[in-house]
Amino acid sequence: MAEPARAVLEANWRAPYTVPNASVYPFQWLWDSCFHALVWARLGQPDRAVSELAHCFRTQSPLGFVPHIDYEHEPGHHARFWGREGSSSITQPPMFGHAVAELARAGIAVDRLVGPARRGLRFLLDHRSRIDGLVSLCHPWESGGDDCPRWDHWCPGGWTAAGWYDVKGRLVESIEVAPDSSPLANPAFRVASVSFNALVAFNAFELAEVIGDEDLRRQADDLVDALDERWDDGLGTWVDAGDNERSSGRIRTLDGLLPALVSRRSDAVETAYVQMLDDTAFGGRYGPTQVHRAEPTFAPRTYWRGPAWPQLTYLCWVAARRSGASLVADGLAQKLVSGASESGWAEYWDADDGTGLGAVPQSWATLAVLVR
Numbered sequence: 001m002a003e004p005a006r007a008v009l010e011a012n013w014r015a016p017y018t019v020p021n022a023s024v025y026p027f028q029w030l031w032d033s034c035f036h037a038l039v040w041a042r043l044g045q046p047d048r049a050v051s052e053l054a055h056c057f058r059t060q061s062p063l064g065f066v067p068h069i070d071y072e073h074e075p076g077h078h079a080r081f082w083g084r085e086g087s088s089s090i091t092q093p094p095m096f097g098h099a100v101a102e103l104a105r106a107g108i109a110v111d112r113l114v115g116p117a118r119r120g121l122r123f124l125l126d127h128r129s130r131i132d133g134l135v136s137l138c139h140p141w142e143s144g145g146d147d148c149p150r151w152d153h154w155c156p157g158g159w160t161a162a163g164w165y166d167v168k169g170r171l172v173e174s175i176e177v178a179p180d181s182s183p184l185a186n187p188a189f190r191v192a193s194v195s196f197n198a199l200v201a202f203n204a205f206e207l208a209e210v211i212g213d214e215d216l217r218r219q220a221d222d223l224v225d226a227l228d229e230r231w232d233d234g235l236g237t238w239v240d241a242g243d244n245e246r247s248s249g250r251i252r253t254l255d256g257l258l259p260a261l262v263s264r265r266s267d268a269v270e271t272a273y274v275q276m277l278d279d280t281a282f283g284g285r286y287g288p289t290q291v292h293r294a295e296p297t298f299a300p301r302t303y304w305r306g307p308a309w310p311q312l313t314y315l316c317w318v319a320a321r322r323s324g325a326s327l328v329a330d331g332l333a334q335k336l337v338s339g340a341s342e343s344g345w346a347e348y349w350d351a352d353d354g355t356g357l358g359a360v361p362q363s364w365a366t367l368a369v370l371v372r
């Protein structure tokens with residue numbers, strides 16, 4: 001896998017970072033870059049790993065907010081839409097905590113990354129609005145899961161791609177910001193996603209471990225307490241807090257199981273792992289589906305509404321490996337590798353036959369080299 005993966009990343013390399021896909025995603029995306037950095041490190045190119053991560057913080061605000069897209073070479077791109085030049089006005093899952101920790105564990109010098117990464121996490125933990133103790137999202141895109149059915153609460157009359165596109169656009173306008181323009185809350189999109197919070201807590205634990213930051217660890221612990229109150233045994237998922245908590249926030253999605261990364265509820269974690277491989281739940285030959293197969297919204301080839309996503313399979317693998325669920329981890333690893341290969345390193349793919357979907361090749365499919 002290593003050499004074809006290197007070729008994918010090399011073709012998308014725009015020093016000092018990697019674009020997700022040269023034509024569909026020709027800028028820098030935050031969580032994609034964190035994943036790319038892990039792969040560059042594994043491929044023996046630590047300089048690229050560090051420069052890509054460092055560049056994520058190029059547009060970090062004084063308060064610590066890290067924009068999710070950097071338009072460095074085309075600063076006017078979508079400037080009217082975001083209300084600013086050079087970057088977007090929202091963030092994405094702060095995967096830089098895990099990336100910095102993994103690099104440090106591999107013996108790579110991360111000194112220049114630690115300060116910005118810590119500020120990025122502290123921004124979310126200290127300044128972002130909260131709902132029931134959990135960090136809120138300011139926009140559905142912040143979750144990374146753009147068209148996930150968990151946001152269908154904001155699609156009265158039913159989800160359609162075109163209708164949702166308009167709603168997503170309007171939701172950018174109601175974001176409330178700090179004096180330095182960092183996004184703090186969105187009264188029109190009140191949601192604390194369990195998936196986003198699991199990733200905030202996980203990344204905070206990761207960074208806290210390598211820099212020995214007790215405050216950060218304590219804050220992550222508090223998030224885990226709040227997350228674990230949101231496990232629904234009947235549904236077998238963690239449920240979002242906020243306006244969607246009695247509606248679409250209960251839809252069973254794979255990202256809704258990401259609290260398995262940090263949860264202290266072994267019963268919940270066990271149930272989550274069983275579902276990831278169960279063919280009547282999320283299980284698929286080429287990786288878990290993004291939506292539970294029994295959900296009416298499950299659409300096996302629709303963007304964020306059914307197919308397998310390499311970065312989510314990777315995160316499920318990390319969770320399983322850390323909890324010592326080695327059979328689950330091995331199963332997920334094998335599916336990620338075969339899915340990446342069968343799909344031609346696609347952005348996402350059909351979980352049953354591996355057909356590549358979205359942008360092909362997409363840089364984050366190379367995460368498959370990490371699980372071998």
Ligand code: 2M8
Binds near residue numbers: 025030032141143
């Ligand atoms: C997708 O999202 C972006 C918006 O941020 C887009 O459609 O332009 C998502 O899958 C997101 O998670 C991902 O980071 C991005 C680039 O791969 O594409």
